[in-house]
Each structure stands twice: as C-alpha cells, then as structure tokens.
Amino acid sequence: GQQLNQSPQSMFIQEGEDVSMNCTSSSIFNTWLWYKQDPGEGPVLLIALYKAGELTSNGRLTAQFGITRKDSFLNISASIPSDVGIYFCAAMNYGGSQGNLIFGKGTKLSVKP
Amino acid sequence: NAGVTQTPKFQVLKTGQSMTLQCAQDMNHEYMSWYRQDPGMGLRLIHYSVGAGITDQGEVPNGYNVSRSTTEDFPLRLLSAAPSQTSVYFCASRPRQGAYNEQFFGPGTRLTVL
Numbered sequence: 304g305q306q307l308n309q310s311p312q313s314m315f316i317q318e319g320e321d322v323s324m325n326c327t328s329s330s331i332f333n334t335w336l337w338y339k340q341d342p343g344e345g346p347v348l349l350i351a352l353y354k355a356g357e358l359t360s361n362g363r364l365t366a367q368f369g370i371t372r373k374d375s376f377l378n379i380s381a382s383i384p385s386d387v388g389i390y391f392c393a394a395m396n397y398g399g400s401q402g403n404l405i406f407g408k409g410t411k412l413s414v415k416p
Numbered sequence: 417n418a419g420v421t422q423t424p425k426f427q428v429l430k431t432g433q434s435m436t437l438q439c440a441q442d443m444n445h446e447y448m449s450w451y452r453q454d455p456g457m458g459l460r461l462i463h464y465s466v467g468a469g470i471t472d473q474g475e476v477p478n479g480y481n482v483s484r485s486t487t488e489d490f491p492l493r494l495l496s497a498a499p500s501q502t503s504v505y506f507c508a509s510r511p512r513q514g515a516y517n518e519q520f521f522g523p524g525t526r527l528t529v530l
Contacts, residue, residue, distance in 0.1 A: 307458070309458075334516065336516055343523070343524070344523055344524070345420075345506050345508075345520075345521030345522055345523055345524055346459070346506070346521050347521070348516065348517060348519065351516050351517045391458055391459070393458070393459075395516075403449070403461050403464060403474060404459075404461065404516075405458075406458030406459045406460070407458050408456060408457055408458050409456075409457075409458055
C-alpha cells in the first residue's frame with residue numbers, strides 16, 4: 304500500500320535553532336498536510352498544501368508541496384519550548400477512496416531552553 | 417461548539433469483552449472517521465463515514481464495527497476485544513471531502529486490552 308517515509312524520527316535542538324523535517328513517498332498525492340500532536344491530545348492541523356510547488360507559511364512555520372508531488376517538507380524557524388511535540392505529515396489523493404489520509408510515523412521534537 | 421468529543425477517555429478491557437467508543441460532533445460535519453495510533457506510528461484509518469447511513473472500511477477495519485444513524489454520532493464497536501487492539505483511538509470530522517483545513521480531531525480514547 305501507499306506509505307509516507309517521515310524523517311527524522313526525533314530531534315533534540317536548542318531553543319532558537321531552526322528545524323527541518325520531511326516526508327517522502329513513492330506515490331503521487333494531491334494534498335499534503337502537516338499536523339502537530341501534543342501529549343494526550345489529538346493532532347492539530349498546522350498547514351495544508353493543495354498544489355505542487357506551493358510554499359505556505361503559518362507564523363514561524365513554512366511548508367512546501369514538492370514539485371514531483373511525492374514529497375513535502377516543514378521548517379520551523381527560531382524554535383521555542385512550546386514547539387515540543389510530535390509532528391506528522393499526511394497526504395491524500397482523491398482517487399477512489401473518498402480522499403482519506405495516510406500518515407507518516409511522526410517526528411518527535413524536543414527543545415532545550 | 418464543543419467540537420469533537422470522545423468518551424470514555426480511558427478504558428481497560430479483558431480479552432473477549434465488547435465495548436463501544438463514542439464520538440460526537442456538533443458542527444454538522446458530513447465526514448467522520450476513526451483512526452488508531454500505536455506507539456511510534458502515525459494514525460491509521462479504521463472506518464469512515466461520508467454521511468448519515470453511509471460507512472466504509474479504512475486500512476485496518478478488522479475487529480471493529482461502525483454505524484452512522486445520525487450526522488452527529490459515529491460510534492466504534494469492538495465486538496470481542498483482543499490485546500492487539502490496545503491503542504489510542506481518535507475520531508475526526510470535517511464538513512466535506514477535501515476540507516482538511518476544517519477537520520478536527522477529538523482528544524482520543526486510550527484503550528488497554530488485557
């Protein structure tokens with residue numbers, strides 16, 4: 304089946320550093336999404352990307368939909384302690400299955416003050 | 417708006433017991449889904465519904481049943497719980513196909529099957 308390969312699996316960074324994580328697949332998708340999950344909570348959508356090549360920002364977060372439609376990356380600039388959590392990429396295409404999401408395995412981010 | 421609510425928050429079952437995980441939303445969303453999340457894994461789709469009276473299987477449907485008699489409610493039933501069903505279960509809803517910027521997840525139900 305379709306799979307998303309998300310890396311890195313975990314990151315330990317100093318407050319103020321920039322963070323980069325990415326998601327790749329051998330399949331083509333029409334939509335890429337990035338979620339953050341805090342401990343004990345459900346995922347919350349950060350950024351949605353709907354067009355190949357699209358670059359979208361949300362505050363200190365920037366995400367891009369790869370031109371091949373097989374990958375996406377998320378950057379966080381000037382990290383702060385509240386950025387701690389698990390970040391998931393997710394993707395879907397509209398072909399046949401009502402557009403249901405496939406998730407990556409997550410990147411666990413730890414920020415040292 | 418309460419958003420997406422799930423009950424219970426925690427549950428411990430013995431192998432073979434049955435139970436229903438409740439999910440409700442008050443946003444009049446057509447699409448509702450159930451996911452499970454296992455350690456070190458992303459979310460995997462169990463079942464989904466595109467409207468009242470319509471349900472379909474996701475990636476990992478075995479051992480689970482769903483029904484959608486109203487727009488608001490989408491319960492997930494475990495007929496005979498197994499240890500492999502120990503997981504965190506998330507319900508999600510969105511207004512229509514493709515509206516992921518309007519999709520919300522519930523807080524989750526943490527299920528342990530002994």
